[in-house]
Amino acid sequence: MSQHHPASPILLVRAPQGGTRECEITRTPLTIGRKPGNDLCLDDPAVSGHHARIVQIQEVLFLEDLKSTNGSFVNEQKIDRRQLQDADSLRFGAHRVIFRDKQAPAAEPAIAGETPVADRTIVVSSSSGSAPSTPARTVGIVEILSGKTDRPQYSLTKHVSLIGAQDDAVITLTGWFAPNSAAVISRRGEAYVISQTESGKRILVNSRPIQREHTLRQGDVVEVAGITLRFVLRDERSQAA
Amino acid sequence: MHHWHITHGAASDIGLVRRLNEDRYHADTDAGLFVVCDGMGGHQAGEVASSRAIELIVQHVTEADADPSLPLIGMARPEFTPATNRLASAVRLANHRVHEEAARRVDYAGMGTTVVAARLHGGILSIAHVGDSRLYLIRDGAARLLTVDHSLVQQQIQSGLLAAADRARASHRHVLTRAVGVHPLVDVELGECPVLTGDIFLLCSDGLTAGVSADMMLRVTLESTDPQAIARRLVALSNAAGGTDNVTVIVAQVTQRHQGFWNRLCSHWFSPPV
Numbered sequence: 439m440s441q442h443h444p445a446s447p448i449l450l451v452r453a454p455q456g457g458t459r460e461c462e463i464t465r466t467p468l469t470i471g472r473k474p475g476n477d478l479c480l481d482d483p484a485v486s487g488h489h490a491r492i493v494q495i496q497e498v499l500f501l502e503d504l505k506s507t508n509g510s511f512v513n514e515q516k517i518d519r520r521q522l523q524d525a526d527s528l529r530f531g532a533h534r535v536i537f538r539d540k541q542a543p544a545a546e547p548a549i550a551g552e553t554p555v556a557d558r559t560i561v562v563s564s565s566s567g568s569a570p571s572t573p574a575r576t577v578g579i580v581e582i583l584s585g586k587t588d589r590p591q592y593s594l595t596k597h598v599s600l601i602g603a604q605d606d607a608v609i610t611l612t613g614w615f616a617p618n619s620a621a622v623i624s625r626r627g628e629a630y631v632i633s634q635t636e637s638g639k640r641i642l643v644n645s646r647p648i649q650r651e652h653t654l655r656q657g658d659v660v661e662v663a664g665i666t667l668r669f670v671l672r673d674e675r676s677q678a679a
Numbered sequence: 680m681h682h683w684h685i686t687h688g689a690a691s692d693i694g695l696v697r698r699l700n701e702d703r704y705h706a707d708t709d710a711g712l713f714v715v716c717d718g719m720g721g722h723q724a725g726e727v728a729s730s731r732a733i734e735l736i737v738q739h740v741t742e743a744d745a746d747p748s749l750p751l752i753g754m755a756r757p758e759f760t761p762a763t764n765r766l767a768s769a770v771r772l773a774n775h776r777v778h779e780e781a782a783r784r785v786d787y788a789g790m791g792t793t794v795v796a797a798r799l800h801g802g803i804l805s806i807a808h809v810g811d812s813r814l815y816l817i818r819d820g821a822a823r824l825l826t827v828d829h830s831l832v833q834q835q836i837q838s839g840l841l842a843a844a845d846r847a848r849a850s851h852r853h854v855l856t857r858a859v860g861v862h863p864l865v866d867v868e869l870g871e872c873p874v875l876t877g878d879i880f881l882l883c884s885d886g887l888t889a890g891v892s893a894d895m896m897l898r899v900t901l902e903s904t905d906p907q908a909i910a911r912r913l914v915a916l917s918n919a920a921g922g923t924d925n926v927t928v929i930v931a932q933v934t935q936r937h938q939g940f941w942n943r944l945c946s947h948w949f950s951p952p953v
Contacts, residue, residue: 450851452840460850525831525856527838534840538831538851559719561791561858562831596758597871598803606760606801619802622873633873635802636682636935650819650875 447499447522447539449478454532466494470530471504484508484531492522499539501528524562538562576671578623578630578654585665586613598624601662602635613664620663623654630654630669639663683799683874685711687931688907690914694886695922701725701792702884702927703733711799712740713929715812717884719858720790724781728792728860731780732773736796739769759869762798763805767867770794770807770859774867777860791858795826795882799874799933806870809857813888815896816872817879822897825870828885829857847889876935879906884927887913890920906930 449461461468461478468477473487480489486506493500499522503510511529512520522528524539539562578594588610592599599608602619611620619635633651634641641648642661654660654669685708693700701718703726714736718729743749743765752771755764773794781787793810806814811828827833831854835841841849859865879900887896891913899912909930917926 450835450840456842458841458845525834527840536835536840559717559853559855561719561855561861596760597763597869598760598873622802624871624873633875635873636876 447537449528450536450538451478451480452534452536454482463492463499466492466499468492480530480533482531482533485533489530498522499537506530575674576628577674578625579670579672580609580623581668581670582609583659583666583668585663585667586611586616587665588612594623594625594630598622600635601665602637609667611663611665617663621660623669626653630671632660682936683711683802684934684936685799685931686906686934687713687929688905688910689927689929690907690910691927692914692918692922692925694925695918697925699723699726700925701729702886702925703729704882704927704929705733705737706929706931707737708931710740710744712737712796713798713880713882713931714794714796715882715884715927715929716792716794716859717810717812717886717925717927718790718792720781720787722786724787724790725792727780727787728777728790731777732770732792732794732859735773735776736766736769736794739772740765740798743768753867756869759871760800760803760805762800762803763807763869763871766796766798766805766807767869770796770809770867771865774809774859774865775863778863781860789861791860793855793884794859797880797882797931802874804872804874804880806872807867808870809859809865809867810855811885813883813885815881815883815893817881817897817900818875818877820897820901822881822893822900824893825872827868829868830855853885874933876933878933880929880931880933882929882931883913884925886924886926887917887928889924890917890922890926900930906932 446462446464451459451461469491470476470478471487471489472480472485488504489506490503490510493502500519501522502519508531509516512526522537526537528535580592582590592609596608600619601609601621603611603616604618617637617639619637620639621632621641622635623630623632631651631653639662643652643658656671658669660667687706687708689704689706691702703716705714714733716729716732718725720728751768781790793812795808795812795814797814798805808826811830814826816823816825832846832849832852836843900909903909910928913928914926
C-alpha cells in the first residue's frame with residue numbers, strides 16, 4: 439500500500455526544556471548521543487557521548503543501547519536492543535522521543551491535477567492509539583440509609599445510573615408512588631454527578647436543594663423521592679490488591 | 680414517552696481551499712439521531728466513505744428501532760445502555776462495510792472517515808465516536824467537550840510531549856490514530872450524558888475547530904436562539920478564519936416538553952402501583 443511514498447520514519451524529539459523537533463531517519467545506522475558527530479545530537483548531561491543507535495535489518499528498525507551510563511528506554515522499559523514500532527516512546531536521559539513509522543499510514547499519493555494540500559488527513563495504526571482509555575480507578579458506591587429500594591447498596595459501575603421505578607433503573611425504587619425516574623447519577627471522568635430528570639423531582643444534597651446538577655463528594659447524603667442515600671467513592675486498586 | 684423536544688440547525692461547507700466537500704451529516708430530530716462524518720481518501724473516495732458511513736449507521740439504528748432483536752455487531756458493553764450499544768454496533772457495521780468496499784476497488788483503497796454520532800433516548804444522550812470530529816455540550820453558559828480526539832496530537836498532549844496550546848500549530852495535527860473503514864476492526868469510543876432542559880449539543884468536523892475556538896462557539900451559541908442561525912454563523916466564522924478545510928456543524932437544542940398540569944396530576948395519582 440505504501441510503495442508510492444517511501445517516506446522515512448521520523449523521530450519527534452521533545453527536549454526537557456520544551457520545544458519539539460523532527461529528525462527523519464533517512465539512513466541507518468542512525469546514531470544518538472551527546473557528542474557532536476551523532477546523527478541525533480542531544481544536549482543533555484544525562485545522555486552519554488555515544489548513547490544509542492537505530493539500525494535496520496531488512497524492513498525492520500531496531501534501537502540498540504551502546505552501553506550508555508543511564509540506559510535507553512522504550513515505553514519506559516530499559517532495553518539493550520528492541521524492535522521499534524510505530525508510536526513507541528523512547529527516552530534518553532531527560533529527552534523523550536516518539537518514533538513514527540511513516541510506512542504504516544495509508545497516506546494517499548498526491549493526485550495529478552489536484553492542488554497538493556499539505557494538511558491532508560492520514561491515519562496511523564498505533565497500538566497505543568487503539569488502546570482503550572485508562573480504566574477508571576475509583577467506583578462510586580450508594581448506600582441506602584432509608585426508603586424503599588430493591589437492595590441496600592449499589593455499585594455505580596454503569597456510566598449512567600437511574601434512580602427510579604422504571605425497569606431499566608439501577609437503583610430501583612419499590613415504593614407505591616415512586617416516580618419512574620427520580621434522578622440520575624452519571625460518571626464524568628473520575629467524578630460522579632447527580633442530576634435532575636424530566637420528572638423534576640426535588641433533590642437534596644446534605645439537606646440543601648440542588649439545581650439541575652451537582653458533583654457528588656465523598657460521604658454526601660442525598661434525599662430524593664422518599665429515599666435517603668449516602669455516596670461513597672471506593673478505590674478499585676485497593677480492592678484489587 | 681417523548682418528554683424531550685429537539686430543535687436543530689445544520690450547515691456544511693467546502694471551505695475556501697479544498698476542491699471537494701468530504702464531510703457528510705445526518706440530523707433527524709424525530710429519531711433523536713445526529714451524525715457527522717469527515718471522509719478522507721483520494722479522488723472521490725473520501726466522499727464515498729463518509730456518505731456510506733452515514734447511510735449504514737442510520738439504516739442500522741432504524742432497523743433496530745423496528746426490531747430490537749437485531750443482532751449487535753461486536754461485544755455489548757454492560758456499563759452502557761442498550762441504546763448506546765446499538766449506536767456502537769452501527770459504527771462497527773459502517774467500519775466493516777466501508778473497509779470491504781475499500782478492499783474491493785483500487786480507487787477506494789485506504790479510504791476512511793471519522794464519525795461522531797449522538798442519539799437521545801430516554802433522557803440520556805448516547806455518544807459514539809472515532810477520529811477527530813467532536814461533540815460539545817453547551818450547558819449553563821459553559822462549553823464542555825464530551826469527546827476526546829483520536830489523533831496523534833491528542834496522544835502527545837496526554838503523554839506530555841506537546842503543550843495543549845501548540846495543538847493548532849502542530850505539523851502533524853491531521854494524523855488520526857483511529858478512523859472508520861481503514862482497518863477490519865475499529866475501537867469505537869462511547870459516552871453517555873443525561874440531558875437537562877436547555878442543553879445544546881454541537882457536533883462538528885475538525886474544520887470548525889481548526890478556526891473557531893470553543894470560547895467563540897460558546898459566544899455564538901449564546902447570541903442566538905435559532906439553531907440554524909448558529910450553525911450558519913459558525914460556518915461563516917470558520918471560513919473567515921481561513922477556511923482551510925471542509926466544515927460541518929450540527930446544533931441540536933434539547934428542551935423539556937411541558938406536560939400539562941392535568942397530565943402531571945393524572946400520572947402522579949394514577950401511576951400503577953408496583
